[in-house]
Amino acid sequence: MDDLVDEASNTQSAEEALAIIESFIDKTASDPLGYHSTPDTFSYQDRSTFMLLPPLLHYIPVNQFTQLLQGFKTDIQFFKAANISEFPIQTENDLVQYCECVASTVGRMFVYATWNAESAYPVSTCRQEWVLKHATKMGIALQLINVARDIIQDARNGRLYVPLDWAKSLEERAELDELVNNPDSPAAASAARKYSLRLVQMARFYYNLAVTALDSLPSDCIKGARLAVDVYMGIGEEILKRHGDVSQRVSLSRIQRMEIALKVLYK
Missing domain, CATH: 1.10.600.10 (Farnesyl Diphosphate Synthase)
Incomplete structure (x- = not known):
């Protein structure tokens, strides 16, 4: 899942991927029995990873996933920095x-x-x-x-x-x-x-x-x-x-x- 952010071609693509991940986690946490689709642009491997989330959320608190995403956000901040004094x-x-x-x-x-x-x-x-x-x-x-x-x-x-x-x-x-x-x-x-x-x-x-x-x-x-x-x-x-x-x-x-x-x- 982190590859969607790390391997994005630019900052905008990374932020869009992160927003999709956040949205999927939020929807799954609020409705764990529902079906939540992922974009067709994602690879089969990435979509398969998303499908693992619903069963995992039965016994792993959702805040573990949201905190993980905070780390991804830190990675993105590097690309917004003009110089190292702005690094996170x-x-x-x-x-x-x-x-x-x-x-x-x-x-x-x-x-x-x-x-x-x-x-x-x-x-x-x-x-x-x-x-x-x-x-x-x-x-x-x-x-x-x-x-x-x-x-x-x-x-x-x-x-x-x-x-x-x-x-x-x-x-x-x-x-x-x-x-x-x-x-x-x-x-x-x-x-x-x-x-x-x-x-x-x-x-x-x-x-x-x-x-x-x-x-x-x-x-x-x-x-x-x-x-x-x-x-x-x-x-x-x-x-x-x-x-x-x-x-x-x-x-x-x-x-x-x-x-x-x-x-x-x-x-």
């Missing part, structure tokens, strides 16, 4: 809020889905709140890894998720300008290394706050969730091994992924 991620708090919108929502949706699948799994209200709180933190951690890995690619696309207030001096601010305006330059690569390392360390902080909650998921879901989390955090460790070099997209080799999977399965 001005502070570290802005970055955390963005991560909550685009990733913590997905984490909480996953938690709601596991509870629905394991309807016999007793979860007290207090426990639910605790798990959801930690799912929020884990979502922040994983999205920070995404941001660290994709700094240069995002800059090529006119987006910068590094908080501008991390640049304390005129020289550091010039580095961020260079990163956005000339992302393939040596100066941009240097800035990307510095900030990718800081982002991974920030991700580690949130991960450490959240990781204990994985064992509070239904037993059938723990290993799958831990595998997904460990692969993401493994990408962060790979960024650290490369001293923050994200000039090429950082990923894990098949052997690295297999090692993580074996550790999770036989822990």
Whole structure:
């Protein structure tokens, strides 16, 4: 669904796609048993995704979807900015809020889905709140890894998720300008290394706050969730091994992924 916004040809197309998504969610939430059509211009895959929403809304609160859309709106704001001083991620708090919108929502949706699948799994209200709180933190951690890995690619696309207030001096601010305006330059690569390392360390902080909650998921879901989390955090460790070099997209080799999977399965 986010591809409808991310891959739009211009700002107007992105906003139109977002309006359609918002309208569909609102209509489905207010009339979950009704039929709500999607534009014929959407691909079959996109229309199929929309058709998954009605059953999901039976057990996932609609506010999780509306908050996710707030993240999409932030992405669109980049294209309206004349320069980086108008970018939406001005502070570290802005970055955390963005991560909550685009990733913590997905984490909480996953938690709601596991509870629905394991309807016999007793979860007290207090426990639910605790798990959801930690799912929020884990979502922040994983999205920070995404941001660290994709700094240069995002800059090529006119987006910068590094908080501008991390640049304390005129020289550091010039580095961020260079990163956005000339992302393939040596100066941009240097800035990307510095900030990718800081982002991974920030991700580690949130991960450490959240990781204990994985064992509070239904037993059938723990290993799958831990595998997904460990692969993401493994990408962060790979960024650290490369001293923050994200000039090429950082990923894990098949052997690295297999090692993580074996550790999770036989822990």
